[in-house]
Amino acid sequence: MDELLNDFLVETAEHIDAAGLQLVVFERDPSDKSIIASIFRLLHTIKGTCGFLGLNRLEHIAHAAEALIGRLRDGEPATPDMVTLILAAVDRIKFILSELETHAKEPDGDDGDLIVAMQASLAKAPGPASEPPRADFSQPIARSEPTSMALEPSATDGASAPTSAQRRRPESIRVTVGALERIMILVSELVLTRNQLLELTRRQEDDVVKAPLQRLSALTTDLQDAVMRARMQPVSRLFASLPRLVRELSVELKKKLHLVTEGGDTELDRQLIEIIRDPLTHMLRNCADHGIESPEIRLAAGKPEEGTIRVSAAHEAGYITISITDDGRGLDVEQIRAKALAKRIATASELAKLTDDEVCRFIFMPSFTTATTVTSISGRGVGMDVVRDNIESIGGSISFATTAGKGTRFSFKIPLTLAIAPALIVETGQHRFALPQHSVVEALGLDADTKHLVERVQGSLILRLRDEVLPVVDLRELLNLDAAASPNGMLAVVMRVGTLAFGILVDAVSDVQEIVVKPLGASLAHLEVFSGHTILGDGSVVLILDPTGIATSLGLEQASDYSVGRTIEPFRPAEENARLILFRAGRGALKALPLSVITRIESVAPGAIEYSDGIHVLQHKGQLMPLMQIEESDRPQSHGNRPILVLDIGGESMGLIVDEIADIVEGCLDIQIAGASPGVIGSTRIRDMVVEVLDVAYFMRLARPNAFARGFAKRFKVLLVDDKPFFRDMLSPVLTAAGYQVTTAASGMEALSLFERGARFHAVVTDTDMPDMNGYDLARTLTGDLRRAPIPILALAAHAAPAVLQAAAASGMCGAVGKFDRVALLDALGKILDAPELNKHDLESRILGDAA
């Protein structure tokens, strides 16, 4: 079955079952607004999705039912007839869904009867907004027998209708956690045994054993993957209960609290989700009780009356980080000192020697609470020590950062326990360690010739890699090992954690193995450079290095900003200086390209450049690299090597043949005359010279059309906001395929928080009908914020009806398109973004975009 259709069925089936229950309540009490709203939203979604999938029958019936229930939502009293009709429509939708599931297409038949009946009821209803009577409104059949008509499915459907309930069962069963856990343990053991077998047979050349063993190995990997997947669940399950908790806390503490959750779609082993539920709840209580001040104090301190608690989850180098940030008063160091003294945890002289940071760590001591009054919220004797123990019990760690008066951030770092990951086995002296492969970028051999790549600058090692300078650390220094440096040279393993790149020096990488990550026990969990331990194929125990922890211990952790709602990474203004490489190619002025788009510069003998199939190519590392000539050179080509600028685009390289590199300068890309010929963005003045700035995209498009489409063309960043995963999943590929770089947000709040954290987009496409904050409110907030540059916002509605267009314009949006009208969506975005004039911002994006 079509994957989209399948997703739709699964999602809708869930909702419609819920609606079935709600309808029972609805029938008893048709005035319950929330139920009406929820059924309305469901029908609305079905309608929109059906339009996309071309399910006409379902779309029409959902449309009619939506119109009817829309009336109720607008406050019209529900008559028994209307309720019956809505129930009948929901039944019919269920029936069609079940048919879809079995036959992957809508059943034949017609819902004209039901639709006519609903339209009639709509027209009959005396609402203030009632539409003018339609032609079919007077049809006697619809008026006289709406109930019986509606409840009978049309003749062709009759036979299969009774069995539909059995057939449309969701394809899932409940499995106890214990059973899943047992499978997981067995798989882990299987992996270890497999690894041992592989290790044993490595030295043998017995083909009789090898073939089935290979197969066993592949199957084990698949099995392991399948089981892992079965256990993963989005963290949003954990977040779901938080809004309610915060609301209750807000009432109980008489504080104004605002909860922001982010990264709900981060997936985590389901068992871990359960384990961190209590610590997270506790942290939220603490934030609300101790962290956030009362409204009066906040106002007096010049803060917004409403305190913000931000809970965010992110996947980072094999860990899940869950941060709980508040913009409250921060930890009170003096109070903690006093308390530690009073509780005789430390003496005055001991305290005097401790730094503030060390003092703050006392909050993790058992029964340590600084709240002067014991409240029912957090002063229950269950303290941070329990939180820490819980997190450590799963091999996680907890850290915090605080600024007096500004707020506090607690972060849980939770390993993917039981995760089986490929790892490099690195050696240093006599020691072996496992290094998770996912954060390793590359390994560089440092023999006698290349040693100069690593230098010691003011006591710290740095690695010069292409045009980057990376901090590196010798593993033996980091771990205080007394091993002597290997005489056979060393390896620099370059890793990336988040936006940080750094390297570690080791003697050798001896192996790559799949490892089962087992968390360290409590006695060793404090060692931040290790994330766990594992048993290798040969039975030996090795410690697993933690790239994030190493970065922290090197002091590379990014500067942290604890305050909530402040821009963390300021947008680089377009005028900022760029490093430009100046070179000669052909006649005319010097040419320039931003250095950031160039991977490296090669010097190539003329003979190495060959001509094949109409293009110049160069054999490079066993692959053919297309070369482009910027302009036909008028110089004789025979003498000497020629420089080639190598660009990397979506994993493929291409080269630009130039005559001579002139200089590398710092300059401001301020185009003064727009380019007239293809491949030239325009002319600018750098150091009193006229320089032609080339359009790198033009050459890439010619040389590597496919890679260009994948990578560089995504030059515009579009934020897609829709509360339905289905639409996000469906529209973001549509936009991506059209060359936009798409970020999605599941709610208006999430979208705003992206902006608050400094994310920048060229356009926002938002659903209009979302719970909590609808698209119009989002647009008003975004356009009303004067700190931001105006940003085009496009509304996604069921139909681009005049009313929608008006509402969209009123809230500052620049247009509205139908949700399932892909062509109109791309058209509208194209008009907004691909504006013909060349402004600086546009230029910056074009040049520095993703290829950089």
Next chain:
Amino acid sequence: MSQSSLYPIAASAPAAPLHAMAGHFFTVFASGEMFGIPVDSIQTVFQMEAVTPVPLGPQEILGLVNLRGKIVTAVSLRRRLQLPDSNPGDKTLAVGIEHKGESFALVVDEVGDVIILDAPTQIPLPPHLQPQRARLTTAVYRLEQSILPILDMNAIFDFLRRG
């Protein structure tokens, strides 16, 4: 394991027992001294082989050991008691102990037998015991020839946390 070769002397001592600590104890040796461990906390006794050291870890932790597919943390009793290390060539035995969900191996020089101690033979902690020792001792018993300190498993495996 054979039954005791050491017999505690019969009761004629303190009227009020300090703790109800009587029962079966397993004896271990470190640097010539004998210590008792409650028998029910011991899971296995094994010969230490390949130990993976833990850099930056507490110095009492010798490293990690693969004990039949399970990773256990090896803690040196000598180092815990601030005694000098044994000679590198000496064979080392370890006592497998589960503590708060974590698997430990207490590395000792030698293991003795199981002995049964009666409550009346318990004596108060000698006041001049080094503080470091006292912290690791739950009780002390009088034996015929010597004094037997009973190690406190909670204290032995509770390492100073760095917060």
